[in-house]
Structures are given as structure tokens and as C-alpha cells.
Amino acid sequence: MERIWLKNYDSKVPADIDPDRYSSIVDIFEQSVEKYSSNVSYINMGKSITFAELDGLSRDFAAYLQNSGLKKGDAVAIMMPNLIQYPVALFGILRAGMTVVNVNPLYTARELQHQLSDSNTKAIVIVENFACTLADVIKDTAVETVLLTSLGDMLSPVKKILTNFVVKHIKKMVPAFDLPNAGMFLTALKEGHSQSYQRPEVTGEDLAFLQYTGGTTGVSKGAMLTHRNIVANLEQTSTILETVVDPGKELVVTALPLYHIFALQANCLTFIKFGCPNLLITNPRDMPSFVAELAKYPVTVITGVNTLFNGLLNTPGFSDVDFRKIKFSLGGGAAVQRPVAERWKKTTGHVLLEGYGLTECCPVVTVNPPELKAYKGSIGMPVPSTDIKLVDEEGNEVAMGEAGEMLVKGPQVMKGYLNRPEATEEMIVDGWLATGDIATYDQDGYFYIVDRKKDMILVSGFNVFPNEIEEVAAMHEDVVEAAAVGVPHEVSGEIVKLVAVRKNPELSEQDLIDHCRIHLTGYKVPKKVEFTDELPKSNVGKILRRELRDK
Template sequence: MDFPWLKSYPEDVPHEIDPDKYNSLVDLLEQCISDYSDKPAFSNMGQVLSYRELDQQSKAFAAYLQHKLGLKKGDRVALMMPNLLQYPVALFGVLRAGLVVVNVNPLYTARELEHQLKDSGATTIVIVANFADTLAGVIEHTPVKNVILTELGDMLAWPKRSIVNFVVKRVKKMVPTFSLPQSVPFRQVLAAGTSMPYSRPEVTGSDIAFLQYTGGTTGVSKGAVLIHRNLVANLEQVCAYMGDDMLGEDEVVITALPLYHIFALTANCLMFMKIGGCNLLITNPRDMPAFVKTLQSNRFTAITGVNTLFNGLLNTPGFELVDFKELRLALGGGMAVQRAVAEKWQSVTGSRLLEGYGLTESSPGASFSPHNASGYDGTIGLPIPSTQMRLVDELGDPTAPGERGEIQIKGPQVMAGYWQRPDATAEVLKDGWLSTGDIGVMSDDGYFTIVDRKKDMILVSGFNVFPNEIEDVVVMHDSVVEVAAIGVPDERAGEVVKIVVVRNDDSLSKEELVAHCREHLTAYKVPRHIEFRDELPKTNVGKILRRALREENAA
């Protein structure tokens, strides 16, 4: 197989990395603690957690799981909380005990939570009180026996801890009534664990680190089995690819995407830990005015997000007043970065918005814009070191450069399979190649461009129409904030394009949008139906859910 992207690599980027540089994430954590003990590791609500404190508290947490709860190597522990200091303490405590992390979205419904707890077989859960009523409603139908309960302010110093917890519970009434008599307070766990001996288990690269559940945008949520070697490899790949110019000393990354999502987990939590950086955790990024105030009052050198997050910041008053002089890395992923957003971001911040690509099943990084890119170019960049990517047609045969095909990925970061789903695993993993379900093209010099997802493609009179193209054109209009394009049934054409639009100017008419689209799109691609809304349905990390719009339309 030819690897044309290697010729396009910056000179300082190696073609291969060593996926076995560390035996496990535990070894990597211990090395970081030794190297960076007095540096800040995580910050939230004004409270800073150093690498030394992370070491002490995660060890205490691990000891409690081992000795008080009697958990054995390979047992699953669910973590269900937003970005709080409790998360890294619990995360590394679970891993240091030789256990498996099952990340859970705190906004899950009872049905979704019950499914994930039963499917993973988690016997222990760490949960924030704001969402404990959901757990209380399903716990008897799950294998969960141990509940560790935390409140938002638990890791803050007194008296701020008490004030935050009181306001959240009594003033804002954000903690619903629930009954979990078996629960133990998070702070009590840490206090008890401090007096217990931590027994370091042997953790190898082939041991499971995470059951990372897919977002469910394409069907039933499945647990991707990510072993320690997958994550170690992806960290080595991304750090090598970023180069010394992008990642230096005293880095501070804005972590607004939730750490329970694979993008932030790897690109923020683990990667910046590896280089001795600090994660500035944003607990509620949906409160954009408060988010912008945090940016105004903190030094930062990097930020990651999805297109909707960057777009939201750009449309929030006061963002233009943030000090961007130290910002060196802005990385978009999780969904396509739109040209209009990337160009406005670079204009406002002076920093390039680089695009990355990957999946939960690839830990997640597979390709990125090279660090010497001048700015947005509409591609997802080049495959990262030790990664192969190819495009295949409907028969599974490789396509030529410039021809569309389904993207497949091979590398040490690709998952071991889906948890207890051999049939589903066999569908997407063949001979080490991961079928992504994404349609793309590759240029002669190895740059990949996403055209769209297989299932999102619209068929108009036999012509393929890709929603990303429609959305990119529509969002070029100054009065459009966000848009989603879907296919809807049509008697004559089989399907036609419908767009659902969030606008910032109520005077924007459907006729004006159609005229705008006609200027940039072939006739069969021009939307036949337009709907205006105040907001679009999204996943917990801000991906627009076209599937939900299609289901609404069908109903």
C-alpha cells in the first residue's frame, strides 16, 4: 500500500511511534507525577489540583476501591459527572486499581443509563448528586451495588465548598429529591482511603482501560473496548505529530468538552497530563457568558472543541475582548469544522483552528491538520504516525486518489472490539481495518477530506447529495448561526433536501436563503424545504443530530 501522506509530513514528525513506550496508562501517570509533581494538573472553579495532590488522592481512591469495596482487577466502575476535579481523581484511582472505567453521560435518561450499566456490568458508580435521581430510578434493575456520591463543590477548599454546595442545592435547587441509602460521600471515600494501603496491580498494555460507549448517533450505543495500549499509542501519535512548536512547557488547555467523551479524555486530560500541562475544566460550557468570563480571567495556550462550541463562543458578546496572545493550539473535532467558523475564529483570535478526525473506536485520533498548516483548508489533514487510512468502494476494493469511498483506519489505536458484541465487531473490524461509515476522498499528496456519513447521504433523483456541503453553503450567510441538512421523501425525486436553520436575524426569509443557495449549489442540491428554529437537537458534546430531525420528519 502506498502512503502518500508521509511526503507531506512536517520535517520534525516521525513516520512511526512506539506504542509500547509505556506498559499502561498507570505507568505513564506515575512518570508524569515524578516529572511534574509540583505543577498544576487540573483547575476548576478557582481550585487547583497539583500532580502531587492528584497522586495522593487517586491512590486513596484506588485503595478504597480495592480494600473497602473489594473490587478485583477487570471489574467495571462507572463515572457519571461533568467536568469537576472529582473526575480525574476517580479516573486515575480506577485505573491505578487495575479496574475498567465506564464513562457515562450525566444527562442520560433512565432508559439510557440502565442500558449502559447493564451492558457494561458495572458494579460501582461515582455520580454527582444533581443526576442521582436518574440512578435511583433504575438501580434495582442494574448490577450496581456500590454508589459513591459527590456534590459539585466537594473538591473546593472550605468555605467555598460549603457555599457552592448550598447554592446549588438550596438556592438554585439543582439537586432533585432521590433515595440512594447505600451511597457513600466522595469526601468520605478519600478520607477513608488515605488510611488504607494501596496495592499496585500489574497492568499491561492488553488490559482493558475503558469501555467507551459510542454516542448512539448511528444506532444502539455499544461499548468500544479500549485497552491501555490503544490509549498509550494514541498519545504518542498525537504528541509526535503536534511537534515541539505546538506543545511546550506550562501549557494550559481549556477543557470545555466533557472528559467522559473520548475527544476530551484523550486530547485534553491524557495528552496534556503527558506533557505536564494543566486542564482548566469548564463545568457548564453551555452557559456561554460565564464561559467567556472564565476565558477573560485566565491564561490559556490551547483549546479544543466541536464546531458548535467555537461558533457559540464567536457569537457571545465579550469573546473578542479575551486575551489570545498565548493561544497556540485550537483543535476542532467530533464533527466537521465549517469554513466560515474557522475563518472567523482565525480573524478574531489570530490562531488557526486545526481540524482533527477520529472515532471512539480509534481512541480517537486518526488524522489531523499538520502543525505547519497556515489555516483552514477544508480537509481533516494527514493520517498521524503509525496510522494507515484508505478508501474503499461498496465491494470493499480500494479507490483511487480523488475518488469517493468509505474511510478505513488501521493502527495501534484501533479498539479491540465492541464489548460482548462479536457480530457488531465483525461488521466494522476486518483484518485490522476499522470501517468508519464516513465517506471521504484522498488527494494525491495524502490529505483526506470528509464528504459525509454513509447514512446521512441524500439521494435526489439518483444523485448523491452530501449534507456537509449544503450546510457549509448555508452557514456562509451572515444571518445563519447553525444549520442541519437532511433528506425528506419526495414523490418525484425520491428525496429532496430540507434544511433546519437557527438564524440571528428574524428578517431572514426562506426566499432569501433559497436565492443564496442557488448562487452556490447545483439545482438538485438547493433545499426544497426550510424550517426556522431557535435551536437544533444535539448530543451531549454538541454534535448536531441529523438523525433526530429525520425521525421527527418521518413522524
């Protein structure tokens, strides 16, 4: 379709970007740490490090990796919440020419084993709080190097000792584990400091990230994101943000986990490029502490999902925070609900912008302009160098105002799925990536999501696919078959509901929920279970989830 949205671009925003302006993320990082060396790069639990310190620490980790038997292109996993250790490890891996595998620290053993094995991960940096999960599966993976870190490791000496003591011995947050050959992340940095570092030649076609995402097959798939993909998306978004962002002067709140593609790109990488600090929130679920952190700093940018914004608005003390320095607030990962957006504007005085993306697009596809004066209920306009078309079930383009599946083409579209050529061919046809989302557009080039073609369930911004839940439910000896659907929820957007046919009438709702909790990350666990005599099916035996949702 014609790029009708270009007429509404800010005059400073180009229609197209150069995806080859930088050869890799490493180029962008090196320029930023040199240009903004004395600026603060990350803040966490009262501790801050400068760009120069981030440069040195990440260089040391890169040297350690290169001298530990790993080679360029090897997969190295990071499994931790938002801590200063994360960007140190991240940029160290990238500077060593290796591939980052982001891992959700809340994964169950089954989920972790699949991701580590599928990605052929050779090394992992993990917070010891979750090491027990790794210990359960490491023998079934290719992981040879394990580096442990504690929550307080990057804090000042006194605070480090105190924090780690409280976490381990007072709060008992570190379950026992057996990883006899594991090393310590801080020791690796110390060793790397005295080792030689050879900057590898990293090109745009080299893999930067294996970013795992849910799939209709019931297992997560590794989206292969190249350096060129990531650089392109950084250029696409930064050309828009340059209209409001003052390089070196902003402070962005990073409450969403950095292992999630939204925070990884929109916060971590984008504001490294702009030379601005990220305020890392380790536990955003502790809303009172989160609000207390916000009150300490002159925040200018905040990103999040609808549930995060809603939670803040309902936390005492949030309305007392000084919002005068806020440049913009950005919501993604899930639809921003109008009541939340309107209350956000009333409380903070600023519009809650909305964007749209998916892991396979690094992730940004569309975004509303920062100068938007009021909530539109739209996901915005396509970013530069991005084409979108909406098609019906026969593949024909639909007219303005009509609903169709959104297809995306641009330099941010992934290389493909690791080890899954058939899934890649199904997802990307002639360069067009099928999002599975149904949308419309208006005469100004603004797009609106109206439905999801696939049966994905969106829980607090995280994708949950029914097949995985159903497979786990079917593992229970008293379950004949089951179907998982999403039902609306005022806090998380949606929750998982399981409808099951049971063999044993003694099987209870709580029994099945407890069973799922053993094998699934918390947000995937069904919150409701309904038992039925039979599930609705098509004439070929396919379970009709839509009928269950409609019911």
C-alpha cells in the same frame, strides 16, 4: 495505499511510533506526577490542584476501591460534568487496575440502565444532581457501590459550603432521590488515605475504558479500548504536538465533557503526559461565564467542536480576550465550518485546526499539522503508524480524488465491542476498521470527508443514530412508524427531524416531542416533527431515509 502523506510530515515527526513504549496509562501517569509534581494539573471554579495532589488523591481512591471488595478488571462508572473530581476518580480507577465506564450525566433512565447493565458496572461515582436517574434503575443493574459527590466538593472549605448550598437550596438543582446505601466520594478518599494500596500489574491488553458509542442496532455499544490502544494514540498525537507544545508550560481549555472520547484523550490524557494544566469548564453552555474564565488565564491551547467555537465568537467580550499566547486551536467531533474557521482566524489571529477520529480509534485518525497557515477544509493527514484506504462498495480501492469509504488500520483501533462479536466482525475485517465515512484524498495526503455512508446524525459533535429515535417514537401508542433524519442547523450542525405516520390525527408535533424527551438525552430529542400518510420504502420494505433527507 501508499503513505503519500509522510513527505509532508514535519521532520521531527516519525512515520511510526512504538505502541509498547509504556505498558499502560498508569506508567505515563506515574512518570508525569513525579516529573511535574509542583505543576498545576487541573483548575476548576477557581480551585487548582498540583500533580502531586492529584497523585495523592487518586492513590487514595485506588486504595479505597481495592479495599471495598472490587477486583482488578471490574467496571467502575463516572457520571459527572467537568469537575476536579473527574480526574481524581479516573486515575484512581486506572491505578486500581479497573476499567473506566464513562457515562453522560444527561442520560435518561432507559439509556443509563442499558449502559450500566451492558458493562456489568460494579461501582459508580456520580454527581448528586443526577442521582435521581440512577435511583430509578439501580435495582436492574449490578451496581453495588454508589459514591455521591456535590458540585463544590473539591473547592476551598468556604466556597464548597457556599456552592453546595446554592446548588441545592437556591437553584434547586438536585432533585430528590432514594439511594439509601450510597456513600460519599469525599469519605471514600478519606478512608482510602489510611488504607494500603497495591499497584497492580497492568498490561497493554488490559481494558482501560469501555467507551460507549451509538450503533445501527439502536442501542449504544461499548468500545473496548485497551491500555495499549490508548497509549498508542497518545504517542501518535504527542509526536505531532511536540513540534509546538512546551512540556510543563501550556494551559489547555477543556470545555468539552471529559466523558466524551475527544476531550478525554486530546485534553485530559495528552496534557497529563505533557505536564500541563487543564482548565475545566463545568458548564460551557453559559457562554458569558465561559468567556470570563478565559479572560482570567494565559490560555495557550483550546479544543472544541464547531458549535462551541461559533458560540464563543458570538458572545460579547470574547473578542477582547488576549489571544497572544495561543499556540493552536483544535476542532473535532464534527466538521469545522469554513465561515466559523475564517472568523476564528480573524478574531484570534490563529488557525482553527481540524482533526478526525471516532470512539473506536481512541479517537484520533487524522489531524492537520499545528503549523498550518490557513484553514484547508481538510481533516488532515493520518497520524503515525496509521494506514488508510478508501474503497468502493465492492471493496476495491479508489483512485486519488475519487470518493470511497474510509478504512483505518493502526494500533489505536479498538479490541472490539463488548458482548457483540458479530458487530465487531462487521466493523473490523482483517484489522481494517470501517468508519462508515466517505472521503477523498489529494496528492499531498490530506483527506476530506464528503459524506457519511451510514445514517448517523451529528448533533454538536455527538453521534445520534436514527434507529434509537425511531424505536422510542414507535413506543407511542398513536405512532404507526417513524423515520429520523438529520437536517442542517446553523448552530448545532444538524438537528433531528422525525417523520411519522400517526394512528390518531389528534397527535400533535409537541405531543411526540414531549414523549421522546422522556426517553432520550436532550441532544437526541427531535426538534422537528412532520406527519405523513406513508414513508418511502425499498422493495423489501426498508425505509429510505435518504429520500426523506433529499426531500
